[in-house]
Amino acid sequence: MENSTNCPKLEKCPIYIKNVFLNPNAGETYRKIYCTAGFAKYSTCKRLIVSEKTGKPVPETIMPNSSLSVEEIISRL
Numbered sequence: 534m535e536n537s538t539n540c541p542k543l544e545k546c547p548i549y550i551k552n553v554f555l556n557p558n559a560g561e562t563y564r565k566i567y568c569t570a571g572f573a574k575y576s577t578c579k580r581l582i583v584s585e586k587t588g589k590p591v592p593e594t595i596m597p598n599s600s601l602s603v604e605e606i607i608s609r610l
Contacts, residue, residue, distance in 0.1 A: 540575035
């Protein structure tokens with residue numbers, strides 16, 4: 534897994550597959566910074582971390598670099 538260029542949740546993540554941003558450039562930027570930038574980058578995505586810790590879907594409103602801690606996000610699910 535650590536050798537993968539793309540996030541393992543890529544095909545199901547709304548950040549990648551949907552246009553959840555008002556500005557389409559923002560979505561493309563997130564995808565380049567997190568989704569397809571390799572393990573070192575996508576492993577810091579709070580959406581991925583929360584999903585792996587809880588096994589639950591993460592709301593579309595949570596961004597990869599959310600200002601909330603992982604624990605705060607989990608407490609709000």
